[in-house]
Amino acid sequence: MKKEYYNPEDLKKFSSITEWNKELGEKFFDYYSSVFKEGHLTAREKSLIALAVSHVVHCPYCIDAYTKDGLQRGIEKEEMMEAVHVGAAIKSGAVLVHGVQMMNRHDQLSM
């Protein structure tokens, strides 16, 4: 067993998850490829959303994949960073909005 939890080589083996459960694995990959097709949103827009979400869910594999995907689509680094900030803003907002719960609880318990 390797000492690291994350190994960049593992990203290339992603499709091997179907080996242990063909049906669910294939359903996932079918769903995944359908999601990223051009639709009401362009594939380019979806790539930027995926990049932002990759950061929010702290997935190094996804960050690797969608940075490269963005480069291939001609997405510029400034656009990528703006997308990451959108993710970061939502993540920090989600933390901070819980401050209201803290305030409510504080006031409820305080004289």
Next chain:
Amino acid sequence: MATKSLKAQKSELSNTQRQLEILSNGIFQNGKLPTFRQKLKEHSLPQIQPQKLSILQINVGYMCNQVCAHCHVDAGPDRKEMMTRTTMEECLTVMETNQIETVDLTGGAPEMHPEFRWFVTQIRQRTSVNEIIVRSNLTIIMANKKYHDLPDFFAENEVHVISSLPFYKRGKTDRQRGTGVFDQSIEALQKLNRVGYGKTNEQLKLDLVYNPSGAFLPGDQMAMENDFKKVLMEDFGIEFNQLFSITNLPISRFLDYLIASENYEEYMHALVEAFNPIAAENVMCTNTLSVSWEGYLFDCDFNQMLELKVASEHSHIRDFNAEALEQREIQLSQHCYGCTAGAGSSCQGSIA
């Protein structure tokens, strides 16, 4: 950014034998990745066979006014190799006596060849070649007063201009091709538009070539074309016909970059993983022959740069024999994965 060719720097990678060793050793020798021949077998594809020749791609010399970071020719101002008029005459004889649909002139910057204009007009006057392509780096048009009228010359001879423009924004273009290249390219494109290029006139076609500025594969050609058209029109009022998306092949300066940036294995893995059997059936070496400045024949311009001559007794333009050459076996190595990845890649863009 380098200002000298690998050859002038006496780089290890200016040795084509060394390049071929790198492409055959390591990950391809230890079985981590299949060789190109093994991959064809895996997909039950036959050895790539030449079909009827329709394109003669002539490299008139390696001199160029630019030293691009990805250049597979290792071209630059310090490259002095240049086709002689005798060899040009031999090329003209082949065009006169064979049915060559298209002549594709490349370099270096082909326009820098002192006999360039003579050669183009001779092809038009003496042969029945339908299409003359000139692969122009655009900046040459702005480089010196003597080149300023090239757009008029191209139009008079109904030359199909195919121009490199790595991106529609200044930053990426200049990083790959040198500071100031983007602005000069824009000016050159506007000049070409002014004489009628890139619009509706079928005889004045202006196509652009996009290639990735880094260790990644090109995206969808049509989507990129839409982006290029939109931005170039909105920002600069520029029109063009088609965008050709070309994969960087792991040879010469791009191989040097891949190794220096520690991206070589990952890039080769990406090329192998993206192998597309449909693209493999349409690779350009099936209908194209590449002629070097010395008159030798190659399956493609990339093989020319690796000094892999056609596997035939008729390996020089003066010994040209269409029938015999159609029977040759195409020379393959792992750089061929560059033409079969994803939607495939050729000098005319995607092939699948």
